[in-house]
Amino acid sequence: METIVTAVELQTNPEGYLVNYKEWTQEWAREVASTYQLELTSKHWQVLEWLRAKHAEGVALTIRKVGASGITDIKEFYQLFPGGPLKISSKIAGIPKPVSCI
Amino acid sequence: MTETMDMPQVEMKKPVALEKKPVKKMLIICSKGKLEDVYAALVLANGACMEGIESKLFFTFFGLEAITKKHAEHLHTATVGNPAFMPGMPTMLGGLPGFEAFASYMMKKEMDKLEIPHVTEFIEMIEAAGGEIFACKLAADMFHLKKEDFLPQVKDIITVGDMYALAEGEGTQIIYI
Numbered sequence: 001m002e003t004i005v006t007a008v009e010l011q012t013n014p015e016g017y018l019v020n021y022k023e024w025t026q027e028w029a030r031e032v033a034s035t036y037q038l039e040l041t042s043k044h045w046q047v048l049e050w051l052r053a054k055h056a057e058g059v060a061l062t063i064r065k066v067g068a069s070g071i072t073d074i075k076e077f078y079q080l081f082p083g084g085p086l087k088i089s090s091k092i093a094g095i096p097k098p099v100s101c102i
Numbered sequence: 103m104t105e106t107m108d109m110p111q112v113e114m115k116k117p118v119a120l121e122k123k124p125v126k127k128m129l130i131i132c133s134k135g136k137l138e139d140v141y142a143a144l145v146l147a148n149g150a151c152m153e154g155i156e157s158k159l160f161f162t163f164f165g166l167e168a169i170t171k172k173h174a175e176h177l178h179t180a181t182v183g184n185p186a187f188m189p190g191m192p193t194m195l196g197g198l199p200g201f202e203a204f205a206s207y208m209m210k211k212e213m214d215k216l217e218i219p220h221v222t223e224f225i226e227m228i229e230a231a232g233g234e235i236f237a238c239k240l241a242a243d244m245f246h247l248k249k250e251d252f253l254p255q256v257k258d259i260i261t262v263g264d265m266y267a268l269a270e271g272e273g274t275q276i277i278y279i
Contacts, residue, residue: 067230
């Protein structure tokens, strides 16, 4: 186990995903987002909260589902988290790495 | 001894540790119009977008069927000449009227269960993700297809030279299906 070097030290897996999503804090999320040069806007937070809620329900997340969430569409999702939206947003949201191929 | 001294010195290069170089761009060429081949191209292109890899799709020959307004939603899987399709089943059965349509219907049903989007939705997703879709000029001419015959996400009808230009830059991979 490793930890992402942030002010708030939480246990993550070697890829930087939080081990226990319940430990997640907004401060931690901001720190992880900054490693992607992301400043979290209210839209980002809405997406992150939605991802966390769905994860808590046991839903396997896909980009398509995010696109149908009513919070954002696929195009905007890619703009919010450039360079791999589902992976990056999942990491910031403190939920496990997505395993979807779609 | 002096002779060897005059020999040009060959510098021995030390092996350099292989540096990991990420894939930066994928150019996927889809030349086939069978359901499974088209999906392979779509999954690869969309998957690249999901990983933050630039993604270009080039459809040619029968692959063009996948991006026409008329046929994109009506692709079939081959039940003849496809030995991996229901192994053990005699090829002639696959040729019975309606068999291919039925098999394609069943396959699409299975894909729905896995929430795999239909072809047109998949293409919309790829475009929304920043992927670009092109049609081959030569094949379009051959099949008498014009820009208006293609789905609106098809950016342009281009030549093979234009296609190679899409692949320029370090870290590009080309896949031919």
